Amino acid sequence: xxxxxxxxxxxxxxxxxxxxxxxxxxxxxxxxxxxxxxxxxxxxxxxxxxxxxxxxxxxxxxxxxxxxxxxxxxxxxxxxxxxxxxxxxxxxxxxxxxxxxxxxxxxxxxxxxxxxxxxxxxxxxxxxxxxxxxxxxxxxxxxxxxxxxxxxxxxxxxxxxxxxxxxxxxxxxxxxxxxxxxxxxxxxxxxxxxxxxxxxxxxxxxxxxxxxxxxxxxxxxxxxxxxxxxxxxxxxxxxxxxxxxxxxxxxxxxxxxxxxxxxxxxxxxxxxxxxxxxxxxxxxxxxxxxxxxxxxxxxxxxxxxxxxxxxxxxxxxxxxxxxxxxxxxxxxxxxxxxxxxxxxxx
Numbered sequence: 001x002x003x004x005x006x007x008x009x010x011x012x013x014x015x016x017x018x019x020x021x022x023x024x025x026x027x028x029x030x031x032x033x034x035x036x037x038x039x040x041x042x043x044x045x046x047x048x049x050x051x052x053x054x055x056x057x058x059x060x061x062x063x064x065x066x067x068x069x070x071x072x073x074x075x076x077x078x079x080x081x082x083x084x085x086x087x088x089x090x091x092x093x094x095x096x097x098x099x100x101x102x103x104x105x106x107x108x109x110x111x112x113x114x115x116x117x118x119x120x121x122x123x124x125x126x127x128x129x130x131x132x133x134x135x136x137x138x139x140x141x142x143x144x145x146x147x148x149x150x151x152x153x154x155x156x157x158x159x160x161x162x163x164x165x166x167x168x169x170x171x172x173x174x175x176x177x178x179x180x181x182x183x184x185x186x187x188x189x190x191x192x193x194x195x196x197x198x199x200x201x202x203x204x205x206x207x208x209x210x211x212x213x214x215x216x217x218x219x220x221x222x223x224x225x226x227x228x229x230x231x232x233x234x235x236x237x238x239x240x241x242x243x244x245x246x247x248x249x250x251x252x253x254x255x256x257x258x259x260x261x262x263x264x265x266x267x268x269x270x271x272x273x274x275x276x277x278x279x280x281x282x283x284x285x286x287x288x289x290x291x292x293x294x295x296x297x298x299x300x301x302x303x304x305x306x307x308x309x310x311x312x313x314x315x316x317x318x319x320x321x322x323x324x325x326x327x328x329x330x331x332x333x334x335x336x337x338x339x340x341x342x343x344x345x346x
Contacts, residue, residue, distance in 0.1 A: 008040045008044070015098070062205065146210065150213055151278070155280070157247075164240075184237065190244060191241055196248030209253045212253045213253065221313045224305055
């Protein structure tokens with residue numbers, strides 16, 4: 001975590017420098033630095049999840065993961081609202097704010113007592129090349145039907161939400177709405193995420209994960225339809241609030257199940273594998289949105305997104321009703337045993 005924070009701090013400092021220069025031919029360098037910063041973030045997030053698993057008792061995990069999800073959405077809420085305002089003042093100010101956040105995070109991380117980490121007595125990695133660890137994580141994830149299905153659905157919906165964000169930005173620009181209106185609209189998912197994360201631990205204790213995720217699919221469909229039905233920023237903001245809240249609730253529910261069923265030695269690999277599709281869909285969604293908006297226009301694109309969400313809800317429901325999230329593997333589905341002495345996969 002410390003190495004990733006230091007790397008992120010360095011790349012953020014370089015981004016501020018390039019932003020202050022404001023020279024268009026630095027664009028390839030900016031893209032490269034953003035990519036590097038994202039790589040540091042991925043590894044930091046994996047280590048952070050393992051740290052939560054290690055230092056928190058099992059009965060406290062629902063609350064801990066809910067708080068973890070809440071801080072993520074709080075960051076989204078603050079960064080989107082403030083980022084739009086800062087960009088309106090000066091183009092490089094968001095980069096400077098990002099650098100400041102890295103500086104504060106690096107200082108606070110230095111105050112953490114590292115001796116509390118890894119008390120469970122299991123390493124988060126196993127011997128072998130990184131590609132072997134990734135293969136183990138993907139194999140294990142593939143043989144968990146509930147996690148496999150929800151992972152694909154998270155990836156598909158993440159792509160839709162990135163399309164929707166660009167749709168909001170383009171619509172606000174065409175309608176000549178003030179930047180603060182767009183900032184408030186985009187902040188809606190962060191506010192909803194805070195609410196969803198606040199109730200996630202209680203809801204996940206009352207209802208099975210499968211039921212929560214199926215309801216989430218249909219809740220997302222309702223919200224996407226509301227966005228397509230009107231361009232009024234208030235209605236779209238309420239729908240975006242619902243999308244964020246449902247996302248936080250379903251994310252905590254699936255995350256709890258993943259942490260509970262994954263063997264401690266494989267948690268790092270499985271967490272990494274589970275992030276490939278959801279995170280990889282984010283840039284693809286932005287790319288797809290540009291083509292859709294250019295070819296179809298705002299209104300048609302919004303209805304295409306709503307129709308796609310409806311198709312995902314129908315397909316996801318059909319797949320999940322045949323799978324119980326607590327189902328166990330049959331012997332032939334078990335991944336290969338850990339070759340180390342005394343090693344085991346489950």
